Amino acid sequence: MGRTTSIDSYVQQFVNLDNEELATFSAAFKEIRAQKRQFLIQPNFVARHRFFVLKGALRAYVVDEEGQDRTIQLAIEQWWISDYNSYMFQQPASMFVMAVEDSTLLQISFEDEQRLKSSNYKYETFFRIIAERAAAFMQRRVITNLTKSAEQRYDLFLEKYPAMVNRFPQYVIASYLGMTTEFLSRIRNQKLRFKG
Secondary structure, eight states: OHHHHHHHHHHHTTSOOOHHHHHHHHHTOEEEEEOTTOEEEOTTSBOOEEEEEEESOEEEEEEOTTSOEEEEEEEOTTOEESOHHHHHHTOBOOSEEEESSOEEEEEEEHHHHHHHHHHOHHHHHHHHHHHHHHHHHHHHHHHHHHHSOHHHHHHHHHHHOGGGTTTSOHHHHHHHHTSOHHHHHHHHHHHHHHHO
């Protein structure tokens, strides 16, 4: 089955599981579908799941006091997404998590993840590794936002995530990079003129 192969091959990149361990790991996930613009997590409700993207694109964002949304995370195939503070501490969420495209996801509940981790050190190792990778990614992103110009941030995004450019609306990418849509349009137009 496609879903099993996808999560199995993914987890095997980080820990070596035998067939029985793989079956137990895979069985903890439930395949769900999310339609474009469907919310999976909303503020003030506890995030009960984390999601592994099999197919599709999602974004996590907050809305500030002026009503502007600020994109915190993007996710496409083989990425994870949730409101992690809410999920890990089982407290009310502060973010929206929404499908940007029709998406197929594997979800795991907080309780099932805890059960996996307590049943086998390999599962604990896997979740620790992806948490460490996520923490390192977020630190790099904060440093980039603090030390690079808007144009440099956009160039880095194009270089590292070319598959995302056409998957997310321009306003989402602008919000993710910490700039206005108009400013991003100006950068893109300058680049097009420069190429031409």
